[in-house]
Amino acid sequence: MKWTISDFDIYQQSKEYVDTAVIPLIPVCLDTDFKTTVSKGEYITHVTIELERQLKGRVYLFPSISYLKNSINVIENLIEWKTNIQQEFKHVIFLTSDESLKESNSELLKGNLVWLPTVPFEHMDENLKKKLMQDQVEQILNILLQSWNK
Structure with missing residues (x-):
């Protein structure tokens, strides 16, 4: 289910089955890494759309969170998101291709942050x-299955 009014109505009717929030993280950077950063965001967007398509009825795809790359408050903001969303969803998964988030090693996000290496789709x-999308989604499914079985 996506962040749309029609999917929300479906969610309300089948709430007990939808226990996982998926949130794409999109870095923004306008310096020399501009194109690479855009590529990472595009990749995560495609992966999350495919993941939602395959798991419709089990996951709720939230709108992307855009943030300034290398911002000092990113982790704190994600922890706040996680805390709020866990009031409604048992599992919260953030998907990113941003290495700096992967390297943050925040204990409060352990198990919630999934880093994916970017595959450039341009050509x-x-x-x-x-x-490639199918392979990536299968890897995420394995991570979700482990989370769901805890």
Whole structure:
């Protein structure tokens, strides 16, 4: 389910089955890493859309959180998001391709932050894109299954 009014109505009817919030994290950087940062955001967006499509009825896809790369308050903001969302959803998963978040090692986000290496789609064949997306979603599914089985 996505952050839409029609999906919200479905969520209200089947709330007991939807226990996982998925939140894409999109860094913003306008310096020399501009293009790379855009690529990371695009990749995470594609992965989360595919993940939601495959797990519709079990996950709720929140809007992306955009943040300034290397901002000092990012981790604190994510912890606040997690705390608030866990009032409604048992599992909260943040998806990112930002290495700085991966390296933050925040104990309060352990198990909630999933880092994915970026695959540049810019000049890639559509069939290869689909295959790579499927592989990435399968990896995330494994992480979710471990989380759900705890």
